[in-house]
Amino acid sequence: GYADTTVLPLYQLHGGASIDIAPPWPFMFAGQPTWLELSGVDSNGDTYHRPLYVANLLTENDLGKGVFAALPIDEILQLKDGSVLGIKFWSSFPGIPLLQTATFFGETAYVIQQLPAELAFPTLVGAATIAQETTVDPLAIEKTTSVKVAYKGMLVTDEIVCKWILENGLVFEEKIKGQASGSVIADFTKQQAVHNSVNSRVQLMYSVKRGDKITLSTVQTVAVGTIAVSKLPGVLINNQVNGATIDINRFAGDAQAALIPYPLIKEGHRVWVDVVGGGRSVSILSDYKVTAGDVTTGLVGKVVPRNVFATLANNSQVTVTCNVAYDGSSDKEAAVVFPVTTYSVWSLVDLSYDYTPLNNYSYNGWVRGAAAADSRDLYFLVLQGAVRLVNNTYSSVSGILLHKSFNNLRVGSRYRFSIQASRWNIGGHQGNTPMLSLSSSQGGTSNNVELPDATWRTLSMEFVATSRSATFYISHQRPTHDGNDYAMANFTIQRLT
The missing domain is CATH 2.60.120.260 (Galactose-binding domain-like)
Incomplete structure (x- = not known):
């Protein structure tokens, strides 16, 4: 019941719950070894680690419906409120009961919610609406990224922690004190939270600590839009504009690829650059991590081997593709696609x-x-x-x-x-x-x-x-x-x- 949320309300789980790995996956077979692991932080701040499955073998019954594992409620209830529960699953397709042979199915992350969400959800300032589900243009909130927290009975002694939660489990936090006015602003501008949220869903929530009791809010889900292609740069080779000719006689040694600072660039973004032509694709950057220097200068001086062009038929066309993962993940397929640049290649050596x-x-x-x-x-x-x-x-x-x-x-x-x-x-x-x-x-x-x-x-x-x-x-x-x-x-x- 919690496949589409990043928050796990423990108060709803006292009757029991299960971890569902369904539907059945391709090449699933009876006797296939599986591993299931929980991790988190308990109320004392200690690391919680619970292997639920260790080379457990699938049964014939599992083949029809998928895997359903009972969640250890008594243990989960001891997890720290607001901490992240991680659930990882592996399966060995070779059928060997060694974790080294297993395929990792991914990790699901939930923010633990110990108490009922009695408080109203926060609202992103600048979003399309103040509804619980809304949208926002990331460029519209680049300079000021703030979240409004408002609830009845707010005290100046309330300790409020507002969270900006990404789908990959990355969490930004801002701590603020309550105000007698009943509303406060959590400012995520300095952390550049929106810079990691382009083309994704984020969830906004907050907790209020009053004495020893912590109460959590409900969640506002914001679909952060992508950036229009017209506002994104393409990768240039040797500073040549899109549509120009790359003439191997005009430069010595290798070529250079560059990408100017793009909208919402941030240290930690991941970048892929490929040159495609002549029936092959050559990787120039793969899962490249943007540095602090790149934020200022852009990605410059990235080597494109000379033979990428020199081995092509004369007057061939090449395209340069670029993908950027704003969330910092290594998932190229989910990354934002930047404009493609196209070049003609003059690979004949000049008549001398x-x-x-x-x-x-x-x-x-x-x-x-x-x-x-x-x-x-x-x-x-x-x-x-x-x-x-x-x-x-x-x-x-x-x-x-x-x-x-x-x-x-x-x-x-x-x-x-x-x-x-x-x-x-x-x-x-x-x-x-x-x-x-x-x-x-x-x-x-x-x-x-x-x-x-x-x-x-x-x-x-x-x-x-x-x-x-x-x-x-x-x-x-x-x-x-x-x-x-x-x-x-x-x-x-x-x-x-």
Whole structure:
């Protein structure tokens, strides 16, 4: 009967009570060892510890209805009023009667109430209503978090303890003296109780000590709302805004993740940060405990290994997720979900130097153009002890001889494209002098360079990259073939700045 409360009124239990672990759980079986344990503080302030089950075996009857264990009322009645009774349960799925093999089912915490709740429930100032069940916007009470306690016959000698109780058993207390006016305020602002209560239910209650008698109030239950996503920050990588590109060429070493101080940040919060992309999720922070320094600076300088980005396909998308447990628990699933940040990833290393030596008889990515469409136009030949690429000009066509494309130029950098060429196989056709030029799809062109003899000449052009993609062209300007043959070598593309 007390599954939905954190207060256990002992005065209602004199007829007996049971601890219910129901309904039956998956993979439950007869003979399964179980453990049940009670803990608390007795009226003398001593620790109370009571193992009810120690490797007790489930019966066939338990399988149908769950476990019901008699509560030791005589012992529970000796617990200190206002203390916390903890109930823990384990079960061994392997069927081994050792606690080390058992699965922990969790802990239920109850605040002990020795006397009837004759006093009216307190009310949270700033809540939506003053009803016994109400709601509140956590940001509305951030600066002033107070609870009003009011009851008839209040005396200035009354010793009042007001409690703010979270679902996980965490309790904040404020002690105040009674006032002849009949009402007092318990201020939880300094303890930042609301900072631990976002997106959860809390229960407010108080006790009054008058002489040797302590009387407890009824409880006000407050559903503390979550914080609007629009008011929460997302995790940023290298201080790049959401939607930006993470370019591995723009930073050395590992990347850095940061989360600015978020609303109601408090020491002890738990944080999870994950980078998701390329079919995998990489944990950056797991169950991280917010420090006092983090409260001031935010979470900064959290390492994101470089290979998280470097191993992704170019132009991949990654998302950065963040979960915060305001109550300080380690339950990620129950934590508040923060806005997701999304990035494009540029994982290609910027083009710095591309050289085609030809000595391995390879085009190294250069593709024949219209001026070398026939297989008999270009071929490799050893000249002067080195491999050269020779144009036999079989097709007698001018235009693009070779081209090569890249998509990893560094925007804003200056590039130089150069080759060396010389006339070859002149024969008796002195007049048909070869003429070559260089150009790129991003602009820039060399002069038309004639090759009148066998002297090796350098063709060169430069341009500033305005986009990542560019195609480089070697063009043949003379459409004749007799005497128009030439050799080429040392194709070089180099970033200058």
